[in-house]
Amino acid sequence: MDEIRLIERLEQPTVGVRQVVRSDGLPDVFARAVPAVAQILPRLGAVPAGAPYARYRGPLSEAVDVEVGFPVVEPVPDDAVGSVTVPGGELRADHLPAVRAVEAVHAGSYEELATTYARMEDWVAEHQLALLDQSWEIYEAGPESDPDPATWRTRIVLPVTGPAVGAG
Secondary structure, eight states: OOOOEEEEEOOEEEEEEEEEEEGGGGGHHHHHHHHHHHHHHHHHHBBBOOOOOEEEEEEOOSSEEEEEEEEEEEEOOOOHTOOOOOOOBBEEEEOOEEEEEEEEEEOGGGGGHHHHHHHHHHHHHHHTOOEEEEEEEEEETTTOOSSSSGGGGEEEEEEEESSSOOOO
């Protein structure tokens, strides 16, 4: 895992599929949603602005409210996505909000993401910050780019509130 740091994120327009699923169904959601959204973006006139993401709203529990998609260069009008159907969920034009967040890059398999989350949550508590009700992951490198989990990189973003954190 890379260093944990406090950052300011700018708002980023997105196009994704949002649904509520069982947590053990997340791999199937990603397998369906990422290629479906990637295929639809050109029909919407949207240009990807980076790697796919998964945005989680509320606590991660047995049932998960997740949105899977891509950041895009320019916002897509709501009426453009309203006419498009995708398997397994509602296509939506949205955005990742401008927010103060704690960020780290997890290196390795998805099965070990919980360890990185635990370290980040400890860092948040240690710095007297409070987690907000959402988080997201950006899949910078994964099984589609290399089957070796040692090469996978997942950027984890945990929006927070609380006092300023000094360097050091």
